[in-house]
Amino acid sequence: LTSGSVVVSGLGVATSLATDVEAFCATLVRGTVGIGRRPHNGRDPRLAPTLSADVEAAAVVSALRHRHGEQAVREAGRTAALTSLAALLVARDAWHDAQLDREPLPPHRVGIVLAGSNHTAGVVEEVQADLARSPAYVSPTAALRIWDTHPLALVSQSLGIQGESAQVGAASASGTVAIHVATRALRDGTLDACLVVGALQELSDAQRQAMFNTGAMAPDDPSAEPWTRCRPFDADRCGFVPGHGSAAVLLETADSAASRGVRARARVLGSSVRLAGSAGAEPHTSTQVEVLHEALGRSGIEPDLVDYVSAHATGSLRGDDCELEALEAVFGRPYVNATKALIGHCLGAAGVVAAVATVLQLEHGVVHPVPQLRRPPDTPLRLVGPAPVRTPLQHAITNGFGFGGFNASVVLAR
């Protein structure tokens, strides 16, 4: 089953925990939580959302300079947004990991799928400030940077990628849907390799407050440690905490990887995307069940073969309950954890970050802990709490569920 099969040949990741794959893996296994309180920095003190898992731009620049040179930093441009810097970093890391710098492919046989939308809030704020000074001083390059596709364009320029490419937006399911879309382009022969990049989402104060006002975001509690506030599946959970994260997976046909002599870190067995036919925020258990079954069916495996589920689990009251119900309806007793408990909800990039975390857990035979899970629900599923579980893992499934009825699942295997 070589022809038509798709493998993961490279990884890159930058989150609040770490700006390289190895360090990210180590923090996952330890169950380090990257959630903290945002410094005020002159922001309106009335703004309620204060919890976040942020990445400092300096850390991303330093990693980019250290691993890829000063030229790589310059490629992002003078006014580089954090999203662009992080995209270049994770893309170059995955590229190097897949040995595409040493064993290249024809530029038109490689594509990019950028996951996520509405990640240009920072550019909009900058342009508004220019505009307030004088319309004549609005930066002309903002005309380039205002497009969500700008990080994709920078990556294509940086790595010389010229094949079919697009941005994929599916709210919080963007990353998972992007992997699905890239896999199809590989299976149908359009591309030999495709770099899926999850765009780091910097929320504006307004966007952040709107999400908070839906009631889905965890409120701060000055008497509690910030890291305890995000508790997916726990009885005391109170909402999600947003996080900065960018990740890249280099997907490639098994034939291409074999002919380049590159080892597969994991295989993508199958995936599914469905809409619930709803423009709201509410989750849909029945659609989730359908998506899980369809992804498994396309992968040619029975539900019982799934050892590990990387749940969408944001820590929201209703969302976690619905997902648990869907998982119970489909599976026997797989291990289940929630990576968002450690790095926050990376929104449009979340599905790609989760895919990286899933591949690492498959490779190392470990299911990362969730230190906040103290009062787990009564369920036959093996929800992983404060201690990591070391066990051989063969098959995993990762979920991405988003506002607007987006539901997606991807099945990965060693």
Next chain:
Amino acid sequence: VAVIANRASDEEPTVDHTREKAAMTTTRAWSAELDAQEQTVLAALRSCVQQVRPDVDTTRVTPAVTLSELGCDSMDRAEIVVLTQEALGLVVPVHEFAEVSDVATLVRLLRRHS
């Protein structure tokens, strides 16, 4: 944005060395004629070139040279011109840049509006 495009250099990237030598002579002659105000404009322009293209040697920003010859593309040039206007606290109507070819004409145009 076709402003401050040097038409010749955009279409003909090849360098004519005789022209370059002539330009260097002109540069020296022209520089000598820079008045204090023009020197200020040129200094601001150099600083903005540095911000937009840190890889360009700013001592090469001389009157007879074009920004295109220094490797600046159309977006770099537009960004440099907007930054320089802000640095000098002046506003030049965009269409006036159509007549700009080299650094000399750009400096003169900016000075006219200061």
